Amino acid sequence: MMDHRRSIPRTDVLLADPRLAEAGRRLGSERVKGVVVAMQQRAREGAISPEEVLPAALAALPASASGLRRVINATGVLLHTNLGRAPLSAAAREAVDRAAGATDIELDLDTGARGRRGRTALATLATAVPEAEAVHVVNNNAAALALAATTFAAGREIVISRGELIEIGDGFRLPDLLVATGARLREVGTTNRTAVRDYAEAIGPDTGMVLKVHPSNYRVEGFTASVPIAELEALCRRHRIPLVGDAGSGLLRPEPLLPDEPDVATWLRQGADLVTTSGDKLLGGPQSGLIFGRAELVERLRRHPLARALRVDKLTLAALEATVGGPGTPTLDALHADAAGLRRRAGGLAARLRDKAVAAEVVDSAGVVGGGGAPGVRLRGAAVALDERLAGVLRRGEPPVLGRVERGRCLLDLRAVPEADDETLLNAVLAVAHHVPD
Numbered sequence: 001m002m003d004h005r006r007s008i009p010r011t012d013v014l015l016a017d018p019r020l021a022e023a024g025r026r027l028g029s030e031r032v033k034g035v036v037v038a039m040q041q042r043a044r045e046g047a048i049s050p051e052e053v054l055p056a057a058l059a060a061l062p063a064s065a066s067g068l069r070r071v072i073n074a075t076g077v078l079l080h081t082n083l084g085r086a087p088l089s090a091a092a093r094e095a096v097d098r099a100a101g102a103t104d105i106e107l108d109l110d111t112g113a114r115g116r117r118g119r120t121a122l123a124t125l126a127t128a129v130p131e132a133e134a135v136h137v138v139n140n141n142a143a144a145l146a147l148a149a150t151t152f153a154a155g156r157e158i159v160i161s162r163g164e165l166i167e168i169g170d171g172f173r174l175p176d177l178l179v180a181t182g183a184r185l186r187e188v189g190t191t192n193r194t195a196v197r198d199y200a201e202a203i204g205p206d207t208g209m210v211l212k213v214h215p216s217n218y219r220v221e222g223f224t225a226s227v228p229i230a231e232l233e234a235l236c237r238r239h240r241i242p243l244v245g246d247a248g249s250g251l252l253r254p255e256p257l258l259p260d261e262p263d264v265a266t267w268l269r270q271g272a273d274l275v276t277t278s279g280d281k282l283l284g285g286p287q288s289g290l291i292f293g294r295a296e297l298v299e300r301l302r303r304h305p306l307a308r309a310l311r312v313d314k315l316t317l318a319a320l321e322a323t324v325g326g327p328g329t330p331t332l333d334a335l336h337a338d339a340a341g342l343r344r345r346a347g348g349l350a351a352r353l354r355d356k357a358v359a360a361e362v363v364d365s366a367g368v369v370g371g372g373g374a375p376g377v378r379l380r381g382a383a384v385a386l387d388e389r390l391a392g393v394l395r396r397g398e399p400p401v402l403g404r405v406e407r408g409r410c411l412l413d414l415r416a417v418p419e420a421d422d423e424t425l426l427n428a429v430l431a432v433a434h435h436v437p438d
């Protein structure tokens with residue numbers, strides 16, 4: 001036993017290995033040392049032999065200094081909250097990389113004077129939505145709503161329909177957020193029906209704003225009525241109360257495939273004073289909250305002390321600008337991927353898997369928008385169906401592949417997988433397909 005222990009290589013000897021030294025420069029020497037020490041300990045315990053310490057340490061090194069891993073989203077859910085919602089476009093990734101070092105985020109390089117923070121991103125958003133007089137960007141849509149509620153209604157009332165008091169997910173309830181700002185909710189109407197008269201009766205000297213929320217993640221069907229922006233506009237104008245709309249899903253303009261999703265431009269044209277939305281849903285960009293609308297109101301938000309606590313960093317502004325002003329996003333590509341194309345890709349993958357003796361077939365699969373958007377919409381597509389027991393091993397593979405278990409099978413839905421990743425997906429499946437657990 002003592003001999004065995006004495007033959008375990010010393011830490012400094014191991015760390016001098018060129019591959020571990022290189023890993024130290026890439027990942028941090030403390031992290032690499034931690035892995036080495038852990039493997040020495042395993043050898044001391046007899047779990048591995050002394051000769052295995054170095055290869056085991058090399059194998060156990062993380063791929064990156066960050067614990068976040070690149071995964072393949074084969075769930076069929078376009079905007080999967082657990083997978084970081086919208087994947088960034090190549091243009092946005094490049095912009096993030098460029099902005100990561102010192103950058104002219106608040107400097108006018110022509111004059112050398114201080115410039116408006118993120119002015120090019122703001123200009124790009126303004127161009128994308130000419131209906132807006134001004135634009136402001138915060139950390140997410142929840143922050144946009146918190147800022148609006150604080151600025152216009154702290155200590156006062158927000159008039160809102162009972163049918164629009166929504167919970168977004170992970171226990172995040174919009175009414176709780178609004179109340180946390182010090183505003184009081186003046187709920188009007190009923191769960192299924194609210195009329196313009198309900199709003200009119202609730203508005204009074206204490207009203208700070210009227211809020212219209214798109215109930216993005218559920219639908220009320222049957223005997224229903226809600227009041228469109230266009231009808232609230234006249235009422236709010238008459239009382240000089242800001243009409244704020246939470247459009248939620250991130251469409252700046254109408255999307256023909258999602259006719260029930262509101263968009264920023266339309267709500268502004270219909271008379272909303274401000275419209276807020278998320279940057280990482282259908283817009284396909286980084287996590288952010290976008291606020292479009294009347295210049296005077298946007299300016300009040302910008303000047304509020306809370307705005308500083310909600311401001312976005314340079315990486316977000318860079319990615320957002322490249323998303324809005326650049327080429328199409330992976331999210332839009334995935335939304336528009338047609339069923340025939342998905343079926344062809346799935347067929348190709350399944351055939352190549354069968355060539356390697358992996359049971360695989362093509363099945364119809366319905367994708368969804370996800371991220372709490374377009375609840376009724378089923379996106380017709382295709383998936384590669386595998387043995388259900390592969391779901392777990394695929395998830396623990398490299399790269400991890402997230403499929404969907406349905407009707408006793410593991411479905412790899414291709415809708416949210418960029419075509420360029422098909423080869424990676426195939427190899428990830430081949431790497432584990434013969435390790436089906438019993």
Ligand SMILES: *Cc1c(COP(=O)(O)O)cnc(C)c1O
Pocket residue numbers: 140141142143168213214215216217246247248249277278279288289371372
């Ligand atoms: C998603 C959503 C939110 C929350 O947006 P975040 O960007 O996640 O903060 C708020 N309101 C609506 C209607 C939404 O769909």
